[in-house]
Amino acid sequence: MEKLSGAEMVVRALQDEGVEFLFGYPGGAVLHIYDAIFQQDTVNHILVRHEQAATHAADGYARSTGKPGVVLVTSGPGATNAVTGIATAYMDSIPMVVLSGQVRSDWIGDDAFQETDMIGICRPIVKHSFSIRDTADIPEVMKKAFYIATTGRPGPVLIDIPKDLTSPMAKFPYEYPSKVKMRSYNPVVRGHSGQIRKAVEEMLKAKRPVIYAGGGVVQGDASEFLINLARELNYPVTNTLMGLGSYPATDRQHLGMLGMHGTYEANMAMHNADFILAAGARFDDRVTNDTKKFAPGATIVHIDVDPAAISKNVRADIPIVGPVEHVLEEMLSIVKEIATKPDAKSLARWWEEIDGWRDHHGLRYEKNDNGLLKPQQVVESLYRATNGNAYVTSDVGQHQMFAAQFYKFDKPRQWINSGGLGTMGFGLPSAMGVQFAFPDSMVACVTGEASIQMNIQELSTCLQYHLPIKIININNQSLGMVRQWQDMQYGGRHSQSYMESLPDFVKLAESYGHVGIKVEKADQLDEAMDRAFSLKDRLVFLDVYVDPTEHVYPMHIADSSMRDMWLSKTERT
Amino acid sequence: MRRIISILMENEPGALSRVVGLFAQRGYNIETLTVAPTEDKTLSRLTLTTYGDDKKIEQITKQLNKLIEVVKLVDLTEGPHVEREIMLIKIKATGAQRAEVKRTVDIFRGQIVDVTNSLYTVQLAGTTDKLDAFIGAVEAQVMEVVRSGVSGIARGEKVLSI
Numbered sequence: 172m173e174k175l176s177g178a179e180m181v182v183r184a185l186q187d188e189g190v191e192f193l194f195g196y197p198g199g200a201v202l203h204i205y206d207a208i209f210q211q212d213t214v215n216h217i218l219v220r221h222e223q224a225a226t227h228a229a230d231g232y233a234r235s236t237g238k239p240g241v242v243l244v245t246s247g248p249g250a251t252n253a254v255t256g257i258a259t260a261y262m263d264s265i266p267m268v269v270l271s272g273q274v275r276s277d278w279i280g281d282d283a284f285q286e287t288d289m290i291g292i293c294r295p296i297v298k299h300s301f302s303i304r305d306t307a308d309i310p311e312v313m314k315k316a317f318y319i320a321t322t323g324r325p326g327p328v329l330i331d332i333p334k335d336l337t338s339p340m341a342k343f344p345y346e347y348p349s350k351v352k353m354r355s356y357n358p359v360v361r362g363h364s365g366q367i368r369k370a371v372e373e374m375l376k377a378k379r380p381v382i383y384a385g386g387g388v389v390q391g392d393a394s395e396f397l398i399n400l401a402r403e404l405n406y407p408v409t410n411t412l413m414g415l416g417s418y419p420a421t422d423r424q425h426l427g428m429l430g431m432h433g434t435y436e437a438n439m440a441m442h443n444a445d446f447i448l449a450a451g452a453r454f455d456d457r458v459t460n461d462t463k464k465f466a467p468g469a470t471i472v473h474i475d476v477d478p479a480a481i482s483k484n485v486r487a488d489i490p491i492v493g494p495v496e497h498v499l500e501e502m503l504s505i506v507k508e509i510a511t512k513p514d515a516k517s518l519a520r521w522w523e524e525i526d527g528w529r530d531h532h533g534l535r536y537e538k539n540d541n542g543l544l545k546p547q548q549v550v551e552s553l554y555r556a557t558n559g560n561a562y563v564t565s566d567v568g569q570h571q572m573f574a575a576q577f578y579k580f581d582k583p584r585q586w587i588n589s590g591g592l593g594t595m596g597f598g599l600p601s602a603m604g605v606q607f608a609f610p611d612s613m614v615a616c617v618t619g620e621a622s623i624q625m626n627i628q629e630l631s632t633c634l635q636y637h638l639p640i641k642i643i644n645i646n647n648q649s650l651g652m653v654r655q656w657q658d659m660q661y662g663g664r665h666s667q668s669y670m671e672s673l674p675d676f677v678k679l680a681e682s683y684g685h686v687g688i689k690v691e692k693a694d695q696l697d698e699a700m701d702r703a704f705s706l707k708d709r710l711v712f713l714d715v716y717v718d719p720t721e722h723v724y725p726m727h728i729a730d731s732s733m734r735d736m737w738l739s740k741t742e743r744t
Numbered sequence: 745m746r747r748i749i750s751i752l753m754e755n756e757p758g759a760l761s762r763v764v765g766l767f768a769q770r771g772y773n774i775e776t777l778t779v780a781p782t783e784d785k786t787l788s789r790l791t792l793t794t795y796g797d798d799k800k801i802e803q804i805t806k807q808l809n810k811l812i813e814v815v816k817l818v819d820l821t822e823g824p825h826v827e828r829e830i831m832l833i834k835i836k837a838t839g840a841q842r843a844e845v846k847r848t849v850d851i852f853r854g855q856i857v858d859v860t861n862s863l864y865t866v867q868l869a870g871t872t873d874k875l876d877a878f879i880g881a882v883e884a885q886v887m888e889v890v891r892s893g894v895s896g897i898a899r900g901e902k903v904l905s906i
Contacts, residue, residue, distance in 0.1 A: 290758060291761070294761065294762060294765045294769075295765060295766075295769040298812075299812040302757070302758065304757075319812060353812070354815055354906060355753070355754055355812060355813055355814060355815040356812050477810070478806050478809070479803065479806035479807050479809075479810055482799075482802065
C-alpha cells in the first residue's frame, strides 16, 4: 500500500472526494498541508483575504452546486475568523467541511501560540466535529466528515488537525475508504408510506390549500417534484426566503415569499388556509409571526428530513420524516393514481380570493419624482439587465429583502443568501464561490454600503482570480433595516444607524483593479446596469445612491398573526 | 414533569461535552447526570434527569438523537423502570446521637462504611425521594453529602442495547 504523510493524506482525501476548490488561508499549523497542496494540481486552492470569506465562498459554492464546500484555515485566529461562516452554513444547513490546523498534540492545553479550542468553540454550530488523534485515522475521518456533511440534513463538519500529525517525516499506509458505516448515524432515506398516503388524502380534501416550500426543496433538488405536484393540483405555492427559486416566481401559482416581509397574498393565504403542506421549511419565527396565532384553521402536513424540525415551533398534524425529494415524488405519484381529485369548485373560489389580495396589495412602491432612486428600482433594473438569469447573492438587510421580493427567481440555487444567521459580509465572498463554480454565468452581489464593507478586502481575491462579479451596491448611506426599525419602533431616533465617512466606492474598486460606476439619478440606472453586464470579464462595482428613507413592506406587526401587516408607512391591515 | 433519559453513546472523547453542551445551548436543565462505560467498552451509558412538559422532552430527545455519537436513547419515565441513586453522607455522631443515627441508617437500609469518634460515613442507595427522606430524617448534623445522580433501567423484557 502507498505510504503518505498526514499532510499528503489530507490532500489526497480531498482529491478522492472530487474536491475542485479549497478555500483557505495559510498559517503555521497548516504549513505541512500547504506544502502538500503545492505539490499537486488537482485541488485548486483559492487564497482569500480573510478566513470568514473562505467559509462564505465555500458556502456560495455549495449552495449553487449542491456539492460540499471545503475550507482550510490555520489554528487560533485563522480558525476563529472562520467561525461566523461556519455558523452561517449551520443555520442554513449547508454541506461544508472545514479543516482547521491545531498546535502540535503535545502542546494542546498549554495555551500554546495560536492555540484555540476550536472543537469547543464550534460545538453548537457544527453538525459534527473531529479531532484527529492519530495520523492513520485521517482517511477514515475525512470520509466520515464528507458523508456526514452531505447526508440527512446537511451541515458543516469540522476537522481539527494537530500540526505534528501532518509532518512529512512520518508516512503511513493510505487507503481511502469506499464507504463508511456508522452505527450511530443513519439518516432516514424514505418517508413513511402510510403517513404520505394519509397526507395526500388530507391534501385532496382541502378547500383552501397552500404549499409552503422552503430551503429543503432547493437543497434536496426536489424542485421538479414540487412544481409537478403543485401544477397537478392547481394549489398555490409560497416560498420562504431560503426556498425562493424552488418554484418559478413568474408562475401564476406562485404567491411570492411569505413571512415578515412576505407578500400580502402569501401571508393572507397562509393565515386563511385550511390546509398547509410544509415542504423542507421549518416554521421559522420570521415566517410564522406569533405561533399561537399561526394559521388557526389549517391542517398541517410537515415534511422534513430532520425529525427535530417537526413540531418544534408549530405542531404538525401529519408529520413526515424523510428526504423532501422522495416524499414529494411519492405524493405526486399517489395524486396521479388516486381516484379523488381536488375540489375544483372550492379551489376556484380560493384562487378568486387570492387574486383579490394580489390586486389590492400586491408588491408595490412609489417612485420619487425628483430622480432619487428607490432601492426596489435597482433590483428591477438588475432583473431586466440579466433577464432573470443571474445568480444573485446578497448581504443582509433591506437590500436583501428587496432582492428577494423583486428579483423573480425561476430556478433553484439561483438565489444565495444568509437566511438563518443573517450574516452581513456574506454577499461578496459567496458570490466568489458561485463564480468559481460557474465561470461563464452572470453573478450579481446585491449589497449595501454597510454590508459590503464587512468583507470588502475580497475585492483583492476577485482580482487575483479574475472573477467578473457585478456588485450592486444599494447605497442608502445608512443601516437601512436598523433605521427602519428605529423609524417604526424608536420614535425615529437613528442611534448609530447612519454610515458617515463612506469611501468613494468607485475609486476603491479602481484601486483594486476593477471598474467602478456611480449612479445618483434614476435616469442613469439602466444604462449603467447594462454597461456593467456588458463588461463580461471585469468585476464592476455599481455604487447606486438611493432614497435612505425607504422602508421594506409588507412588514409583519410583531406578536400578531400572519395576516397582520404594515403595507406602507401609513396603511396597515 | 421529571424525566429520566438514558443514553447509549459512543465512548469517545468529546461525546459527553456534546450532550452537556446541547442542554446549555438550547436552554434545557440537567438535574442529575451520571456516565460510565458499559460492558462493551466502545459504548458509554449516560443517564440524566431533567424537567419538562411533553413538547420540551420531545425536542430534547430529538436533539439528542441528532448528535452523531448518540447511538440510542430512551425516556425511562415513559414506562415501568427501576431507578437508583447512591449517596455517601458524613454525619456528626457523638454521644447519644450515635445510636440514634445508627437506628435511622438501619431503617433506611443504609450501611455505615466509615467510622470515627465523632462521625459516621453512611452509604445509602435508593430513589431520589428516599435519599431526600433520609437527609430529612437524620437528627444530627450533616457534614457532607455526595450523590451519584440517578441511574435507571427499564423493568421487564425491554433492553437498551445495540
